[in-house]
Amino acid sequence: MGELGFTKNPVHRTTPEGLSMIRSASLFSQLLQQIPRNEFARLVRKHRGERHAKGFTCWTQLTAMLFSQLAQADSLREICNGLACCLGKLVHLGIDRKPTKSNLSYANAHRPADLTRHR
Numbered sequence: 001m002g003e004l005g006f007t008k009n010p011v012h013r014t015t016p017e018g019l020s021m022i023r024s025a026s027l028f029s030q031l032l033q034q035i036p037r038n039e040f041a042r043l044v045r046k047h048r049g050e051r052h053a054k055g056f057t058c059w060t061q062l063t064a065m066l067f068s069q070l071a072q073a074d075s076l077r078e079i080c081n082g083l084a085c086c087l088g089k090l091v092h093l094g095i096d097r098k099p100t101k102s103n104l105s106y107a108n109a110h111r112p113a114d115l116t117r118h119r
Helices: 027-033 037-046 056-071 076-086 088-095 101-110
Strands: 008-014 020-026
Touching: 020 027, 027 056, 027 088, 037 056, 056 076, 056 101, 076 101
Parallel strands: none
Antiparallel strands: 008 020
16 A cells, blocks of 8 residues: 555556566546646636636645545645645646645636536
């Protein structure tokens, strides 16, 4: 088991020098890879989800909310602190800094719900 109870699935890669290298992808990473980023970005533009976002993207909000479900976080503090602990591992998923409690709270209260109800 990896950090925060996420299991890791090892993937073997070969470096240019011919050395075998093992990369791990967390369950969280694998889940986020299932979301088509281009389609998500199109829906954000369509519903103007980032109209007043000042650096706090819909993708970061989605990632934080999915994290809260997987980590069974009960509060904004748990979500933000949990993401801060594994931030270096999330950079490749589009999150370059941890969300603050106030940003996450504001986004959850003010972003259009149409984005989450899209079929």
